[in-house]
Each structure stands twice: as structure tokens, then as C-alpha cells.
Amino acid sequence: MAENQYIRLWEELKKFLRLQIDYTKLTAVEKVSLLLSAVAVAIVFGLLCACALFYLSFALACALEQWIGVEWAAYMIVGGVFAVLLLIVYAFRKQLIVNPVTRFVTRLFLDNK
Numbered sequence: 001m002a003e004n005q006y007i008r009l010w011e012e013l014k015k016f017l018r019l020q021i022d023y024t025k026l027t028a029v030e031k032v033s034l035l036l037s038a039v040a041v042a043i044v045f046g047l048l049c050a051c052a053l054f055y056l057s058f059a060l061a062c063a064l065e066q067w068i069g070v071e072w073a074a075y076m077i078v079g080g081v082f083a084v085l086l087l088i089v090y091a092f093r094k095q096l097i098v099n100p101v102t103r104f105v106t107r108l109f110l111d112n113k
Contacts, residue, residue, distance in 0.1 A: 031108050031109055034108060035105065035108060038104070057078050057082070060078055061074045061075050061077075061078045062074070064077055064078065
């Protein structure tokens with residue numbers, strides 16, 4: 001009789017472990033899906049921002065050209081502004097890019113909700 005209980009206990013333990021593995025797989029798939037969708041949204045958002053920035057920079061260069069009268073100088077000013085922005089983003093890359101991405105991924109994979 002005790003032997004029968006051990007067999008039943010062993011079967012329940014195996015069933016429990018299979019369910020835990022399935023739950024872990026489902027959780028991993030859910031979190032990877034969330035991560036990939038966030039990356040896709042970020043890429044689309046970045047591309048749309050790049051397009052808008054492209055047109056706005058040309059509009060700014062045209063406006064500057066009318067103000068200062070020299071076309072190439074207006075484009076150089078706009079290019080210089082972008083170079084300064086690039087340097088600022090590079091200087092603060094940890095605060096602007098690395099830390100938020102790290103927090104997002106950590107919260108996504110370690111938050112047990």
C-alpha cells in the first residue's frame with residue numbers, strides 16, 4: 001500500500017515538473033514577444049522621427065538661407081546643430097539609452113507578475 005502511494009507521488013511530481021516547464025516556456029515566449037514588439041515599435045518610431053527630422057532640417061536650412069543669404073552656410077549651420085546633438089547624445093548615452101533599456105529588460109524578465 002505504501003509502495004502504491006510512492007508511485008502516485010512520483011507520478012504527481014513528474015506531472016508537476018512538466019507543468020512548471022510548460023509554464024516557464026509560456027512565460028519566456030510572452031516576455032520575448034513583448035521585447036520584440038517593443039523593439040519593433042522603437043524601430044518604426046525611430047524611422048518616422050528620422051523622416052520628420054530630415055524634412056524639418058531642410059525647412060530650417062531654407063529658412064536660414066533666406067535669413068543669411070548664403071545657401072551652403074545655412075546647410076553647414078544645420079549640419080553643425082546635428083553634430084552638436086550627436087555629441088550630446090554620445091556624451092549622455094548611458095543616461096539616455098543604456099539605463100532605460102536595461103531597466104526595461106530587467107523589469108520585463110525579472111518582474112514576477
